[in-house]
Every structure is written in C-alpha cells, then in structure tokens.
Amino acid sequence: MQRAYNFNAGPSALPLEVLNRAQAELVNYKGTGMSVMELSHRSKEYDQVHQQAISDLRTLLRIPDDYQVLFLQGGASLQFSMIPMNFLTPGKTADYILTGSWSQKALEEANKFGETNVIASSKDEKFSYIPEVNGDNHSTNSAYVHITSNNTIYGTQWEKYPTYTDVPLIADMSSDILCRETNVEQFGMIYAGAQKNLGPSGVTVAIIKDSLLKQSNSNLPTMLDYHTHVKSNSLYNTPPTFSIYMLSLVLDWVKEQGGVSAIEARNKEKAALLYHTIDESEGFYKAHAKDGSRSIMNVSYTLPSDELTKKFLAQAKEKGFVGLNGHRSIGGCRASIYNAVPYESVEALASFMKAFKSEN
Missing domain, CATH: 3.40.640.10 (Type I PLP-dependent aspartate aminotransferase-like (Major domain))
Incomplete structure (x- = not known):
C-alpha cells in the first residue's frame, strides 16, 4: 500500500x-x-x-x-x-x-x-x-x-x-x-x-x-x-x-533515532528545505512567519491568488499529499512537518512546489 x-x-x-x-x-x-x-x-x-x-x-x-x-x-x-x-x-x-x-x-x-x-x-x-x-x-x-x-x-x-x-x-x-x-x-x-x-x-x-x-x-x-x-x-x-x-x-x-538531538537536526533539515523552496520562488510562495520566528514544525505560506491556491491543493491531493490546506483564519497552505514526517515526504513536497510554480 x-x-x-x-x-x-x-x-x-x-x-x-x-x-x-x-x-x-x-x-x-x-x-x-x-x-x-x-x-x-x-x-x-x-x-x-x-x-x-x-x-x-x-x-x-x-x-x-x-x-x-x-x-x-x-x-x-x-x-x-x-x-x-x-x-x-x-x-x-x-x-x-x-x-x-x-x-x-x-x-x-x-x-x-x-x-x-x-x-x-x-x-x-x-x-x-x-x-x-x-x-x-x-x-x-x-x-x-x-x-x-x-x-x-x-x-x-x-x-x-x-x-x-x-x-x-x-x-x-x-x-x-x-x-x-x-x-x-x-x-x-x-x-x-x-x-x-x-x-x-x-x-x-x-x-x-x-x-x-x-x-x-x-x-x-x-x-x-x-x-x-x-x-x-x-x-x-x-x-x-x-x-x-x-x-x-x-x-x-x-x-x-538517536534521541532528541538527532530528531532536532532532522527537523531543521526538513524545515530548511521547505523555507528555501519558498524563499527561492521569486515571490510565488510567501511564508507567513517573519525571519527569526519561523517554525520548524508548521510551515504556513500563501500563493499569489485564491484561484492558484485551490489549483495547488487540488493537484497536491491527486499526487497523494494530505493536510496542506491552511487554517481558515489565514488561508493559503500549511505543511506540518512534525517529528514523524519523513525527510522524503518533504523532498516530494518541495519538488511538487517547484514544478507547480514553473507551470503556473
């Protein structure tokens, strides 16, 4: 499965x-x-x-x-x-x-x-x-x-x-x-x-x-x-x-996994990959949180329009991504990358985000 x-x-x-x-x-x-x-x-x-x-x-x-x-x-x-x-x-x-x-x-x-x-x-x-x-x-x-x-x-x-x-x-x-x-x-x-x-x-x-x-x-x-x-x-x-x-x-x-220190290192790697994808998108994706306050657990971000956000979420769902809808209070998207989320899942999301940006 x-x-x-x-x-x-x-x-x-x-x-x-x-x-x-x-x-x-x-x-x-x-x-x-x-x-x-x-x-x-x-x-x-x-x-x-x-x-x-x-x-x-x-x-x-x-x-x-x-x-x-x-x-x-x-x-x-x-x-x-x-x-x-x-x-x-x-x-x-x-x-x-x-x-x-x-x-x-x-x-x-x-x-x-x-x-x-x-x-x-x-x-x-x-x-x-x-x-x-x-x-x-x-x-x-x-x-x-x-x-x-x-x-x-x-x-x-x-x-x-x-x-x-x-x-x-x-x-x-x-x-x-x-x-x-x-x-x-x-x-x-x-x-x-x-x-x-x-x-x-x-x-x-x-x-x-x-x-x-x-x-x-x-x-x-x-x-x-x-x-x-x-x-x-x-x-x-x-x-x-x-x-x-x-x-x-x-x-x-x-x-x-090696204890909390090893988990922390992995979490920082996952977060760095997503934030880099957002920051290198030339404004197509924008993180809600300011530098210095960014979470390594929940990455909230927006796209240029509600129409593109709906399209992004629909295509993401087709490719097996679950839970990317942003909270109703701020909209946009959110990737929760808690301890148990594998690095490979974050890699797959980053690749999808880059491809979506190129196509849109």
Whole structure:
C-alpha cells in the first residue's frame, strides 16, 4: 500500500515503525492473550507500560527529579482552565504572551478565574512574529507567565525562551515538544497534547515543578486538582491506556533515532528545505512567519491568488499529499512537518512546489 504524504496539523503523522509494532501487538500484547486496550489499568502488564513511558520522557527531556510527570485527559484545552484554577491564587495576576489563536484561547479561559495581563503580543501583525520579551517583563504580582511555544496556524515558534528567575514560566508545547533540545529547568510547567509529536490523541502530558505545585489553590474539584494526579501517579481514574501505550512506542522510536538531538537536526533539515523552496520562488510562495520566528514544525505560506491556491491543493491531493490546506483564519497552505514526517515526504513536497510554480 502506498502511504500518503501526511502533512496534517493534528492528529498527525505517526512513525511507520510505531504503527507496525502496534499492529503486531494489537491482539496479543506480550503473551497476555489481550490487547493493551483490554488490560486492566491496575494490572502489572499495563503498569510496566505506564512507568516506562514516564521513565522515557524523563530521560529524553532530561526532566529533573523535582518535577512531576502526569498523564491527563481533556487535551491542552482543559489545561487552559486547570492552570489558572490551580495557580492563579488570590491577589495574583496571570501574565500571557499572545502569539496566536491557542494562546488567545488560554487567556480567555484564565479571564474566568482571576486577574490577567497581556505582557506582549504579535496580534498587530497577524501573529507573524514572536515578540521580544525578557525576564523582567511580567506583572509585579505575577502568578506565572504563559506562552505557546509553537503556533500551528501562523507557523511561528519561539527560538529562545525568556528566562525568569522569580516567576514560573508555563509553556503549551503541544505542537513542538520533543522537536528539539529543551531546558526543562527554565519552566515551572510544560504541557502538551500528544497528537502531534508524542502519539495519537487522547492523552495530555504535563510536567510540573514541585515548587509550583506547592503554590496551588486548595478545595478544587478532585479531577481538576493536579495534586490528585500526582498522588495517584495519573491513575486516580482509568487513564487513556492505549494512547499512553502508543506514546511509549513513539518514545522508543525517538530513542532509536538517536534521541532528541538527532530528531532536532532532522527537523531543521526538513524545515530548511521547505523555507528555501519558498524563499527561492521569486515571490510565488510567501511564508507567513517573519525571519527569526519561523517554525520548524508548521510551515504556513500563501500563493499569489485564491484561484492558484485551490489549483495547488487540488493537484497536491491527486499526487497523494494530505493536510496542506491552511487554517481558515489565514488561508493559503500549511505543511506540518512534525517529528514523524519523513525527510522524503518533504523532498516530494518541495519538488511538487517547484514544478507547480514553473507551470503556473
């Protein structure tokens, strides 16, 4: 079977090796006579999957011992609410940096729970850049500073994070976690929906520093209190066991590729090829993101007209390219080139783009 050139923004491409392994283990996981989906979440067989996934995340991201690793549900969108519920304590202000739609949604949720402040924004230029922020840029009574590390719609990404010494930095890394080396110690919390770089949809990873957990509100609904999940090792209720199993297979795959540094090098090669194709097109293709803010995960670009864009997308579909439609809010096209997207797929797209430009 011919595999599609999968450039979906999410749920997105999974490594073929991971899919093949999951297929082989689907109906009889390690001699249990059951699928992972059928195992009790209290069984020793599932517990091994659960613990290994946590261990591999700690190893790959070099997560220090004073951080908790949680497997949650509800996607990053639920975290937009849980974060202010837990950490926007009375008398404090939550600071947000707006770089796109998802950071805007996170702010809107925080507004429901307390005082917020936008300390920087790139909305003035259609979120085409990452604003400059330093470690002094926060409210005097800041509970935390929230950023979205990568912006799937607009194709922008933080190249260098602000360093805060007295305020926790919280990052939504749903679309670029594990895409490059990251110093976890810069953050009070990192969270990510799995469906881009970690696995299929259904599980959300949260990495939270112990000192931040100590500052949280009390008397919260049980399932919305991070302490509930810390105390139960993310097993308070039935977790999304199959999604966590798939996440564990993806982490195995990352290790086999040489770890995060090797993945980062490959991602930069893929992004460089696409941006070079765009920049050398004499204006036929134009990247939405400005230099210095360009994402290595999502390449958003436009063509000279809506008519040409429709033609491009129609011909791309005929040739097996999937997911190249730009988000409805900015139009154009978008290639999501997450960790599992092979370099060969990006090569094929670049060749198609060059041929289309020559013909049109």
